Amino acid sequence: MTGLLPNLLELVAQADRWIGMPIEFLHGRPLGPDELDMIRMQIESGFDTIEAIDPEVRGIVERNWPHLLAKLPPEETD
Known part of the structure; x- marks a missing residue:
């Protein structure tokens, strides 16, 4: 039973990171908080x-x- 405790604690820690984070999808795949942070940091990094x-x-x-929209190129219009 003690083997379950670390797994439970890990799941709680992961769930805590998701609280308040929007669920975003990129090409049909959900993005995790780390991936969202990476996108933000890459745009912010200048x-x-x-x-x-x-x-x-x-x-x-x-x-x-x-x-951050000002850092992106204008939207393409068809």
Whole structure:
């Protein structure tokens, strides 16, 4: 029974990280908090030039960090 305790504690820690985090999907796959943080940090880190961005990534940025939209290229219009 003691082998279950570390697994339970790990699950609780993981669940705690998800609380308050939106569930976002990229190309049908759910993104974890680490992946969302990575996207945010890459945009914040000051890429000198972002020439193109996936529309789904743009949507994630719009919903979660609208203040970073100015760092993205203009939306393509067809």
